[in-house]
Amino acid sequence: MSDLATAIANYWNAAASSFDDEPDHGLRAEHTRAAWARRLETWLPSGPVDVLDIGCGTGSLSLLVAEAGHRVTGVDLAPRMVEQAREKLAAADLTGRFLVGDAAMPPTGDERFDVVLSRHLVWTLPDPEAALREWVERLRPGGRLVLVEGRWREAGQSGAPYVAGAELLPWSGGVGADVLKAVVGPLVAELRIEPLEGDADLWGGPVNDERYALIARV
Template sequence: MSTEGTTTTASTTEPAPQSTTESTAGSSTEQIRRYWDDFAAEYDSYPDHGLLDSDTRSAWKDLLRTWLPTTPSLVADLACGTGTMSVLMAELGHRVQGVDLSAEMVRLARAKSAPFGSAIAVEQGDAGEPPLEPGSFDVVFARHILWTLPEPTEALRRWAALLRPGGRLVLVEGRWGLEAAADKPALPWSAGVPSEELAGVVRELVGEPVVVQLDDAVFWGKEIEHERYLLRAVAR
């Protein structure tokens, strides 16, 4: 996401990640889970987390409408946070299975999605190794997660395995600035991942990717300096 200065593993020039088991030096999964539990209450106060501004919310909903299937589909929303994207996808007629590491994020996501009944289910789990049935999803969606993962290519491989034939992998990713890398643990994509590099990995694991740049400030609540983009690939 595009908020600033909200995580101990990120510099003030980059977004706070969705809650995943990112590897911080000397940190256990339980410590990371507690961190996100503590952060959950303020998570939605940032423009591209809670989407409280109507223009920002509309921009994301229109983006999802364009890149998700036009018919009702089953979507895995990995590292779903407080469930904002899950709600938008349900509003578009999809069924959503959200996964998040933080119990508090899961609680808030369940509360937010309650009006949608069985259209949205949320469970606690590691987005890097999602506790979901392989070959059962029409869409796997993840937003700003990969840079936090110690093994992003393996995570992508697991995500690809969740897709049915012809299913879609939809990722929102970007670059947060090379200056951020010095403050973070040694992770493969610790300063984010350029679209060209991610496209190369996805091409091998899933299928030919399509990339659209998301440089309009309406998505982020501010002007951005580095690449932000959506990538979609259809499983072979």
């Protein structure tokens, strides 16, 4: 890995212990958990289907996916995140496969999936456009790409980047819906944008930045 990739992996590995403290990460509040479950129900096909959760973190969305009856594979660069994801599903007596690996090139070999799901990840990638092309290639015909993204309120405010060099990433601070739509559109058969900033339950309270889901079919 490059020095920047190593720094990013180390950052998220260290953040694993407190990651779930954020309302939309840990989904500990029932209304927040229910809000994400409702959205996933509309974004994913009726199951069971094979879902690749890229940048799965501590596995909160993977858990909801498994609870809905789907087969989930999670990938994350941070070993401690992956460890917590495994523990989370095991505690719920649910099955999931979790792998440590680069989100831009998930270590799943030639496997294909019905859904590729990713939340708040592309802004951390050195080459997000290449990663998106790779993710689309991981889908079966008719498969769905589900990206939950946004432009964070903190972007543009003064302050040091979360790791040195992160400010040089192409989509540092997030990516707007128009930009992401322009990149993904040529790769898929159909696409829609679903605004999410107005649903306070998703985030544990009101937000005033851009947040949305891009749902596409290949």
